[in-house]
Amino acid sequence: MNKKRTAFLTILMTLMFSFPAIAEAKNMEKVQTLNARQQAIVPIAAFTANGDLDKLKPALVDGLDAGLTVNEIKEILVQMYAYAGFPRSLNGxxxxxxxxxxxxxxGIDDEMGKEAGPTPADLDKDKYGAEVxxxxxxxxxxxxxxxxxxxAPAIDTFLKEHLFxxxxxxxxxNHQERELATIGAxxxxxxxxxxxxxxxGAAMNTGFSEAQMKDFISVxxxxxxxxxxxxxxxxxxxxLVSRK
Structure with missing residues (x-):
């Protein structure tokens, strides 16, 4: 009976220590890849930037199906003009x-999502943009x-006050999603x-891991x-070499 009890306790202790380890491993696994919403941002930005509208349309559908709201996708398309120009952004x-x-x-009713608030009237754009x-x-x-x-100091002003x-x-x-769209474009x-x-580098500075950036390449x-x-x-x- 003692041997059986000892064996049972051994199994029980093993499971107790194993579950946290398994949970931790699963959590680590989660951050190794981009989630479905993040993955969907990449082709939307890419096909808007390169003007491939035939591929952009299914990418937009995939984005909606992955959980991106209408306003989030609109925001990606609007941001693209800063990198690919107004024509590509408007076409998107x-x-x-x-x-x-x-x-x-x-009969598909897509979620609109939150609206962007107005830019604060007292925002010091030069300072805010420089900080971002x-x-x-x-x-x-x-x-x-x-x-x-x-x-060309004017372009630096536009970068700080308008883009950033x-x-x-x-x-x-958020900044992480914007950087993901930027590298996609x-x-x-x-x-x-x-x-x-x-x-x-900016994308990684917002919190993306090396593994997630490699997953970006896979996407x-x-x-x-x-x-x-x-x-x-x-x-x-x-x-990655320069950051090490």
């Missing part, structure tokens, strides 16, 4: 309108006195490796294209 918006019309005729950019760059103070800033203030202050998407466009390098590979994924992988590898 028109494509999204068509998708929503089609879904409504089928510094945080994304992993710096205590914003970058300054770079050659390009001295050569007017756009980033809107509450529909930049990875889909040729000649933007320098900007992609910065924004890979690119499957959803966008192998060429884009391979090009982005080279940039990410350089970023």
């Amino acid at each position: 918006i028109h494509a999204f309108m068509a998708v929503l019309d089609e879904r409504q005729t089928k 950019r510094a945080k994304l760059a992993g710096l205590e103070t914003d970058i300054s006195s770079a050659k390009w800033q001295q050569f 203030a007017d756009i980033f202050v809107r509450a529909i998407l 930049l990875a889909a466009m040729p000649g933007t490796e320098g900007q992609l390098h910065f924004h890979f 690119l590979d499957v959803k966008v294209g192998k060429k884009e994924a391979e090009s982005a992988r080279k940039v990410l590898n350089a970023v």
Whole structure:
């Protein structure tokens, strides 16, 4: 009887110590990949940026089915004009309108989601934008006195006051989601490796792990294209080396 009792206690203790370990392992596993909503952001941003509307439409449907609200997707499409220009952003918006019309005729009622609040009237856009950019760059103070800033100070002002203030202050998407959309767009466009390098780092500074950024490459590979994924992988590898 004592042997049976000892064996039972041994099994019980093993299970007690195993369950926390299993739970911890599952939690670690969860942060190794992007969730469904995050994965859906990537092709929406990519196909808006490169202008592939035929692929954008199913990506928009996938985004809605993954749990993105109508206003969250609209916000991604609006943000894209800062990286791909007004024409691509507007084309994406028109494509999204068509998708929503089609879904409504089928009786699908998509969640609108929260609206963006007004920009505070007393917002110091230069200061706010500089603080956001510094945080994304992993710096205590914003970058300054770079050659390009001295050569064309107007573009630096627009970056701080418009992109990192007017756009980033809107509450529909958080900074992490915005950076995910940004790297999705930049990875889909040729000649933007320098900007992609910065924004890979910015995405990780918002809390994305190395494994999640590698999963981003996998999403690119499957959803966008192998060429884009391979090009982005080279940039990410350089970023990971520099961060170590």
